[in-house]
Amino acid sequence: MKNCFLIFYLLLSFSCTFNPDGLTFVDVKKPDSEPPLDVTLSYKSDSIFLYSNTNITFSLNMAGDEYNAAVVRFYDKELTTKEKTFTFTIEPQESDEWTDLTIDFYIQSGSGSVADQLKSEFTKVTKTWKLKSIDIAKVGLHSGYRIHKDGYLQVYIVKPKGASGLTYQCSSSYVENEKTESGDTLFYAAKSYLSGIAQFNFYINATGYIHLYSESLIVNLSDPKFEITEYLGDSCMLSCTSSPLKCYYGVNSKILEGTKATWKVLYTFDSNNSVYISQYSPGDFQGLSMRRTISTNLAPISKQKNYLYCYSVDKDKFYLSTDASYPVLLSSDYPLPVGAEWLSRPKMKIACSPSGNYFAGYYNSKIYVYGDNLKSDIQIPADAMSNSLRYMVVTNDGALTYQKGADIVMKNLNGTNWQSFTFTSNADPNTSILYVSNISNSIDGKYICVRGASDFKIFDVSNHTTANLIYENASGDFQGSLAHPTNPALVYVKKATSIELRTLPAFELVKTINLSFANSYMHCIDSYSNFIVLSSGRYYYFINAENGNMVYKLKSYLDLSTLEISFNRNQLISGSRIVDLTNLIN
Amino acid sequence: MKKQIAFTIGKLVIFFLLVVLQLPAQIQNKTIVRKKTITQAEYQRWKKYSYKNDVIISAYTGFGTYSMKGMKSFQTNIISQIGVDARINSDFPPYWLSGLAVMQKFDNARVGFNFGKMSTGARSSLSDYSGQFYSDIVCEGYKLGFIFEKDIDYRISFAKKLKTGYRLELGGLYSNIQNKVYALVYDIPNGLIDEWLTIESGTYYIEPSLYVGYPITNKTSVRLSAGMMLDIPIEFEMLIDDEWTDKRISWTGFRLNFSIIHQL
Numbered sequence: 001m002k003n004c005f006l007i008f009y010l011l012l013s014f015s016c017t018f019n020p021d022g023l024t025f026v027d028v029k030k031p032d033s034e035p036p037l038d039v040t041l042s043y044k045s046d047s048i049f050l051y052s053n054t055n056i057t058f059s060l061n062m063a064g065d066e067y068n069a070a071v072v073r074f075y076d077k078e079l080t081t082k083e084k085t086f087t088f089t090i091e092p093q094e095s096d097e098w099t100d101l102t103i104d105f106y107i108q109s110g111s112g113s114v115a116d117q118l119k120s121e122f123t124k125v126t127k128t129w130k131l132k133s134i135d136i137a138k139v140g141l142h143s144g145y146r147i148h149k150d151g152y153l154q155v156y157i158v159k160p161k162g163a164s165g166l167t168y169q170c171s172s173s174y175v176e177n178e179k180t181e182s183g184d185t186l187f188y189a190a191k192s193y194l195s196g197i198a199q200f201n202f203y204i205n206a207t208g209y210i211h212l213y214s215e216s217l218i219v220n221l222s223d224p225k226f227e228i229t230e231y232l233g234d235s236c237m238l239s240c241t242s243s244p245l246k247c248y249y250g251v252n253s254k255i256l257e258g259t260k261a262t263w264k265v266l267y268t269f270d271s272n273n274s275v276y277i278s279q280y281s282p283g284d285f286q287g288l289s290m291r292r293t294i295s296t297n298l299a300p301i302s303k304q305k306n307y308l309y310c311y312s313v314d315k316d317k318f319y320l321s322t323d324a325s326y327p328v329l330l331s332s333d334y335p336l337p338v339g340a341e342w343l344s345r346p347k348m349k350i351a352c353s354p355s356g357n358y359f360a361g362y363y364n365s366k367i368y369v370y371g372d373n374l375k376s377d378i379q380i381p382a383d384a385m386s387n388s389l390r391y392m393v394v395t396n397d398g399a400l401t402y403q404k405g406a407d408i409v410m411k412n413l414n415g416t417n418w419q420s421f422t423f424t425s426n427a428d429p430n431t432s433i434l435y436v437s438n439i440s441n442s443i444d445g446k447y448i449c450v451r452g453a454s455d456f457k458i459f460d461v462s463n464h465t466t467a468n469l470i471y472e473n474a475s476g477d478f479q480g481s482l483a484h485p486t487n488p489a490l491v492y493v494k495k496a497t498s499i500e501l502r503t504l505p506a507f508e509l510v511k512t513i514n515l516s517f518a519n520s521y522m523h524c525i526d527s528y529s530n531f532i533v534l535s536s537g538r539y540y541y542f543i544n545a546e547n548g549n550m551v552y553k554l555k556s557y558l559d560l561s562t563l564e565i566s567f568n569r570n571q572l573i574s575g576s577r578i579v580d581l582t583n584l585i586n
Numbered sequence: 587m588k589k590q591i592a593f594t595i596g597k598l599v600i601f602f603l604l605v606v607l608q609l610p611a612q613i614q615n616k617t618i619v620r621k622k623t624i625t626q627a628e629y630q631r632w633k634k635y636s637y638k639n640d641v642i643i644s645a646y647t648g649f650g651t652y653s654m655k656g657m658k659s660f661q662t663n664i665i666s667q668i669g670v671d672a673r674i675n676s677d678f679p680p681y682w683l684s685g686l687a688v689m690q691k692f693d694n695a696r697v698g699f700n701f702g703k704m705s706t707g708a709r710s711s712l713s714d715y716s717g718q719f720y721s722d723i724v725c726e727g728y729k730l731g732f733i734f735e736k737d738i739d740y741r742i743s744f745a746k747k748l749k750t751g752y753r754l755e756l757g758g759l760y761s762n763i764q765n766k767v768y769a770l771v772y773d774i775p776n777g778l779i780d781e782w783l784t785i786e787s788g789t790y791y792i793e794p795s796l797y798v799g800y801p802i803t804n805k806t807s808v809r810l811s812a813g814m815m816l817d818i819p820i821e822f823e824m825l826i827d828d829e830w831t832d833k834r835i836s837w838t839g840f841r842l843n844f845s846i847i848h849q850l
Binding site for chain 2: 018022113115117
């Protein structure tokens, strides 16, 4: 009975343990399509070039929790991630063969099945890219330079094909931080570069400033050619040619407008004839950091001569005196010779008649008379005066006239019956005070016009024995006179703002030339061009005697009021300088 | 907690040895036989006040309902955390129970010990073309309690032999809860989940009941009893949505037992 109890109890004990059973089956449709997948790789191209350890990031654009994992495979590596955005590093291999980068994305099916709910039912979507390792030291880098459309230098490198994760640097004192990118080309602006040899070093670094490669580029643009051409007396033509860059330029303190590769400007002097050209690179202009300066003291428009001269209107010839100790004249056609040799030697003041028949020179109280052979065979004693006497005229009648104090002395050169004639005029005895054209002779030698301290007188000296006053004006209106170079019966007289052509001896007004400037002095008249030369301040004025027009204006850096100036055959001559104005006037 | 359970079980064993098995009395009888010096009057007096050797063994089986309210939410939380939309197949239903009691008879009352086992459980499952999943919870309760029962002098007229009474049981309750989560994904070689979670704990209970017995022989009878078990729920914590949440295991419920009782 006891055993029966025990068996009964054991059976009950084992049988009364709850045993769950039953399995609910749900008919779920199995998914049969691959879900669309939007994967973005940080490397834009399907072909990936590895130049260094390259970080590549894939981003899976998928909302929701369907994404489970991704397995990245390249070379012999396999990486698994559950992140939607994952960065991995690929190390380049020695082999340059193409290989695959594959990423298997495991996407939850979303079917609602048990496996799906347990996140164990996935659809595998595989994306593939191509990989290739490249040794940049073997393939090199393409670099160069160009001129930007704004005119400055740009150096550039073409990024290695498909390179990613590399940093590029250009080292040069000309290059600032400005960098532009166009396609695969990186441009560095070298705005401070002007010309000459410049070295640009390009560096390629991998992530972490690991140096991969460097290359140098030498740029050697030719220097711009500056040309300073004296153009007018008060200005010069400045030009710059052959510069491939468009730079800013300054002339003296004035900045030319805009950038230019070549330019040509007419520059008018300010206070002197010194010109300096500043070249500013396009990038430095704002800071006015001058990089190049070309300065010059402009050679005067005049050229140096080593002689004194006289000019025969009728023969259209110049006669030169080069050495006072060698009293021989040289005849010269146009153009006059120029040069600086023997400049220091004393010269003989010479004069010739407009007809070219009589020549005379003065040196050390002697008058040298030259024959047709231009040699001085005759010497006439004369008054002791400065060898640089201003007023010495030979007229067509063979009379030599010069001033000695308030006296005017005439000496006969043609050997006729009179030898010397002196009369006292109203001329200022102090010859250092110049009243321009204070004394002028008609070319026939019959009349002498004298502008004294305030009055104006005309003497008739036609007989060479007496000086008869035929006209006098004490008003001071007439400031000076010039004998007509070809017509002995005419004389130009200067008034404050006009020039009058009057007759001799009647002194009747023929015509009036009005002047547009005041405070001027009348210097001379050129029979060849028929231009009257006046000066005012630092300017020469050339007035056409025919129509009264001002033909030309020439600036001098000297005070012209004290200069003895002559103008023959377009040759403006003053002291040891000569200016050929032929081209300018034409 | 385990110490308390061990201490309680220890006390019950001592009580069982001293009171139910009457070891001191047996030792005393042997002493009497050996000495043979006791007088008849003394023997009668001893017999009057000593325990009779009426030991009763009772084996029973039955059916019980179990509250398991906390475990129902535990089941829901488990599958919710796994994230599978499993369907409930069973949810702690009423289930068989069994037990064994040893009692000492005192006239029309009996005291003794009862050892019983209860069980229930739950299953949530789901299966389809891709795999299968289920979460099973199997609860086993083992109780060891002191019994006091007494016949009621009430006879049913048409069944004079039927004996009615009441019974009160107090004791300790040990619970073993096993949760098994199993998942199999057919397409994935390693797509298998097979996890076990076991919760063990103890508490106290009280179970009053009424019974009706019928004697089969002089020493054997059968009994049908009905009662209600009340226990102090066992508490444990479960991490739900990052928060520890209290859960309770309670075997409280109605009991209906069928017993075979045999007097030794």
